[in-house]
Amino acid sequence: MKYSRQREAIYRAVRQSCSHPTADTVYEQVRDENPQISLGTVYRNLNQLVDGGMLTKIAMPYDGDRFDGRMDEHYHMICTGCGKVVDVNLLSLSQLDSEILQKTGFRVSAHHMVLEGTCEDCAARKPSA
Amino acid sequence: MKYSRQREAIYRAVRQSCSHPTADTVYEQVRDENPQISLGTVYRNLNQLVDGGMLTKIAMPYDGDRFDGRMDEHYHMICTGCGKVVDVNLLSLSQLDSEILQKTGFRVSAHHMVLEGTCEDCAARKPSA
DNA sequence: CTAGGTGCAAAGCGTTTGCTCGGGG
């Protein structure tokens, strides 16, 4: 892959962020140091970086995709209060695939999981929710 | 909710199907007995039925939403070979929420999970995949 | 009679793509 200043900036923006940004958020941020960049370029590069195994795309239910610089297998939770997206480390899901294979013959190759709920901050802010 | 012939037909179409149809597939099917129906009406009614707790919407990663007449909690797997979407009954996921609450303080209220892989039929058809 | 539903078409939104120009190697 040929180097470009824009891709470099996009890659850095996602890696440095811990908010699992959307393409649009990356665009906003990258424009600071690169005012001429276009949204199309951001999408193109995000997809290239995903294809190249440098980033992960998170398909959010009912919302635009988000991007993640963490490449180890994990899942995500979205807070219905503030919209924050946080990581879930792999817990008891490891045996799931073999359990499914045994029971259904379906050989799982990827998980797309997003949990929805209320984060600690929002629970503290509004205990009734 | 006021009765309408169209909503009736849409509801029946989703309940009778075991293929987790998209809005468009429902549209195609309902047009047989209701040629004047519009796609907008199909979307409107599907959403009303989901809001009313009569159907579930399945957010497919990287693809249009699908609808499901099964209302008990379960997940879905999509075959990367043939695109078939099948049900996964709840397995060892039940303790996941409390595990997450303990470790992160995030109170889970909903799961959005789609597993990707190869179904038994496709595995038989093309053993190398 | 009237609130809510339909059909139609246009708009919305996130994302992709065709084209021409520019810059990396």
Next chain:
DNA sequence: CCCCGAGCAAACGCTTTGCACCTAG
């Protein structure tokens, strides 16, 4: 020098919405 990438704008696919007419209750 050549080709991939950038910038721009138009197109795209799925979904929603505004509007005028219709229909269940």
